Amino acid sequence: MNRPAGPGRLALLHVRLGIQQEMQYRANFWVQLVNSVIALGTGIVAIAIVYQHTETLAGWSPEELVTVLGVHLMVGGFLRTLVFPNMYKLMQDVEQGTLDYTLTRPADSQLLVSVREVELWSLIDVLTGAGVLVWAVLRLGDRVGIFHYLAFLVALVCGSIILYCLWIIAATLAFKVVRVDNVMQMLSGIYDAGRWPVGVYPGWLRGGLTFVVPLAFAITVPAETISGRIDWIWLLFTGLATSVAFVAARLIWLWGIRNYSGASA
Amino acid sequence: MTTENHFSLFRYYLAGSRVGFQRDLQYRLAAFMVLVGFLIEPVVYLSVWTAVARTQGGSVGGFDQGQLAAYYVVWTLVRVYNTAFDPKAWEWRIREGRINVFLSQPVHMFHRDFSIFMGSKLVWTILWIPIAFVLTLIFRPAIEWHVVNVAAFAVAIWGGYGVRFLVLYVMGMINFWTTRGAAMFGIVTALELIFSGRLVPLQLLPDWAQSLAARMPFRWTFQFPIEVLIGRLEPAEVLTGLGYQFAWATGLGLLFALVWSRAVRRYEAVGN
Numbered sequence: 330m331n332r333p334a335g336p337g338r339l340a341l342l343h344v345r346l347g348i349q350q351e352m353q354y355r356a357n358f359w360v361q362l363v364n365s366v367i368a369l370g371t372g373i374v375a376i377a378i379v380y381q382h383t384e385t386l387a388g389w390s391p392e393e394l395v396t397v398l399g400v401h402l403m404v405g406g407f408l409r410t411l412v413f414p415n416m417y418k419l420m421q422d423v424e425q426g427t428l429d430y431t432l433t434r435p436a437d438s439q440l441l442v443s444v445r446e447v448e449l450w451s452l453i454d455v456l457t458g459a460g461v462l463v464w465a466v467l468r469l470g471d472r473v474g475i476f477h478y479l480a481f482l483v484a485l486v487c488g489s490i491i492l493y494c495l496w497i498i499a500a501t502l503a504f505k506v507v508r509v510d511n512v513m514q515m516l517s518g519i520y521d522a523g524r525w526p527v528g529v530y531p532g533w534l535r536g537g538l539t540f541v542v543p544l545a546f547a548i549t550v551p552a553e554t555i556s557g558r559i560d561w562i563w564l565l566f567t568g569l570a571t572s573v574a575f576v577a578a579r580l581i582w583l584w585g586i587r588n589y590s591g592a593s594a
Numbered sequence: 595m596t597t598e599n600h601f602s603l604f605r606y607y608l609a610g611s612r613v614g615f616q617r618d619l620q621y622r623l624a625a626f627m628v629l630v631g632f633l634i635e636p637v638v639y640l641s642v643w644t645a646v647a648r649t650q651g652g653s654v655g656g657f658d659q660g661q662l663a664a665y666y667v668v669w670t671l672v673r674v675y676n677t678a679f680d681p682k683a684w685e686w687r688i689r690e691g692r693i694n695v696f697l698s699q700p701v702h703m704f705h706r707d708f709s710i711f712m713g714s715k716l717v718w719t720i721l722w723i724p725i726a727f728v729l730t731l732i733f734r735p736a737i738e739w740h741v742v743n744v745a746a747f748a749v750a751i752w753g754g755y756g757v758r759f760l761v762l763y764v765m766g767m768i769n770f771w772t773t774r775g776a777a778m779f780g781i782v783t784a785l786e787l788i789f790s791g792r793l794v795p796l797q798l799l800p801d802w803a804q805s806l807a808a809r810m811p812f813r814w815t816f817q818f819p820i821e822v823l824i825g826r827l828e829p830a831e832v833l834t835g836l837g838y839q840f841a842w843a844t845g846l847g848l849l850f851a852l853v854w855s856r857a858v859r860r861y862e863a864v865g866n
Binding site (some may be wrong): 356359360363364367370371374375378379381382383384385386387511512514515517518519521522524525529530531533534 | 623624627628630631632634635637638641642645646649650654655732774776777780781783784787788793794798799800
């Protein structure tokens, strides 16, 4: 008998399946490409309008602000590729009672509900964001060194994990209140605030975007890292925030499935 | 149309509005959360432009911090009134055969959709009041209240709704020809974001962009009602703006009638 697949292999298998599913709808590639160009275009236009009226925004130069846009696009692409579709599927399953089929499988349920769906073409956003970042970093010149690149990768992974945790915590609320799609919609709205560095916002909002919806760690810190303006202590805080978010998401998920009684049949 | 027909249509609108009101009242928590989601966007823009104004000695493009706050607080109400039938929803309607039942009814489905959205706005307005109160406390908007401005705003905000509803309705017709309209809707939405005054007051755009905005309907749906209430327009400008709204609504209404007559001829009913 074959050994059961480990978590990594299981996740990869599901992702591969999702990719094959998406490859059937290739025309969606063009739709997504247009949408990515639009998102990039409006982001650039907004930055251009701002810098027509000022030379610096809360201490950020135009090139530095473009790194924020790049990270925002990349992380947004990751969310749309893997996180949003899986969380919507989870909510749908709770509502229709079909989550039982996943919970009864001999594998970690949190892992399974997190990798079942892939919106492949949203990866275009990740590539667009990466392209924008490369352009901005080239303009920033020598101030960005090898340590910044490495730290950026760490910060980007941490930021993505934090946002995944936030979304799964919100989706887990579905076990109690069933219809949480509006909460998800609200979170998506709040995510747009990450297009600008949190330092721009008034204190109360900055606090909210650091401790409640931690876009400060997920977007601003990676952008500060890659633009060479990071205060290294923030990288440490980002690591801490990631650990806290991961443990909280795990505990809330376990609490959620303990309270889930199924609604099917 | 006879007087009796006019009266029937009026009663139809009343009934439709009541349906929209009761539907959204039922889902008031959901509506409130969507409203909070709406809130983030203007707060972000306001924060950015306030930061810019500070670097420029307190004002930017003729807006001081209080006026910027006034612009973006009224923005939130206009945004509520700008919501209309989403063109993407037309794709679902057509694919699922959901318009079949409306096609066989004596009153055009436009009136149904328009009146239901009208009714839902009353619920959203009630939910908006506490949000506006909190925003006012935080950002301290500078609005010079005048009865005439308030009265003109009451007309302009509904005029803006009418124009935007028609823009989206005409765009929705694209779905009769293709199911891949999403890219085009995305482009129009981006143009609207920039040229309506939603992203930034149009005065802050370069001159060429301002003259481009003057040739599009979006300004009259969004920035115009805001400027009317916060008192940035002279009476003659208000009247001209209302005239533009009327002209755009008429033009778009005629365009819709033309496209609709061709669209339904293409339509083949499937499903229920």
